[in-house]
Amino acid sequence: MKASNQEDTNQQLLLIDKTAVNHKRGYLLAKRIMDLLGAFLGIILLLPVFIIVAICIKLEDPKGPVFFKQIRIGKDGKNFYMYKFRSMVVDAEERLNDLLKYNEVSGAMFKIKEDPRTTKIGKFIRKTSIDELPQLWNVIKGDMSLVGPRPPLPREVEQYTKYDMQRLLVTPGCTGLWQVSGRNDLGFNEMVELDLKYIRERSILYDLKIILKTIKIMIKPNSAY
Structure with a gap:
């Protein structure tokens, strides 16, 4: 119990200054410009990929939608719909409760390597990470950034501590430090620490490095599943 209390105290001392995080106006403006340019350019250049993936999804499951939307939690706890290419069966959400006991990731996340709900193209x-490409539309809308913490689900945030909630101090991203540092090989606590490291140190150069690493991973996939 004492060790747990000491850990909580240490985390309280490490809380990020919210005012300082959002005070970098020059960086935030440059980041938004980079987001818009990157998202529009990405959609234009990747349009053939969008079309091919959409056709493949429809060929495998003609009755299901091409895109999947899900409520996620963004900056300051704001709800928004995040878009993806559908990679699972249509009733995936209804089947989730039966699979929770097989969770292979610690903390407030759910991941299993051989998820039976995943389609072949999925x-x-x-x-x-091609399934994430429709999030470029979220970037244009301003719900997301190209780089930032992964946007969590409402049920995940319900389990957050005050320390974990710091992930919501900034706009969530399509990719981030967690995604390029091991992703599913890392647990929830490690993800939080990586996100907070990014929030403390973020800059345009840091964002560009993460984007380049993400492109490399898309060409040569890491542990994503």
Whole structure:
């Protein structure tokens, strides 16, 4: 019990100054410009990929939608719909409760390597992170940034401590330090620490490095599933 209390005290001392985080106006403006340019350019250049993936999804499951939208939690706890290419069966959400006991990731996340809800094309687009590409529309809308912490689900945030909630101090991203540092090989606490490291040290140069690493991972996939 004493060790747990000491850990909580140490985390309280490490809380990030919210005012300082959002005071970098020059960086935030440059980041938004980079987001818009990157998202528009990405959609234009990747349009053939969008079309091919959409066709493959429809060929495997003609009755299901191409895109999947899900409520996520953004900056300051704001709800928004995040878009993806559908990589799972249509009733995936209804089947989740039956799979929670097989969770392979610690903390307030759910991941299993051999998820039975994943479609054949879904396994490929998840492995290569192609399923995330529709989030470029979220970037244009301003719900997300190209780089930032992964936007959590409402049920995940319900389990957050005050320390974990710091992930919501900034706009969530399509990719981030966690995604390029091991992703599913890392636990929840490690993800939080990586996100907070990014929030404390973020800069345009840091964002560009993460984007370049993300492109490399899309070409040569890491542990995504």
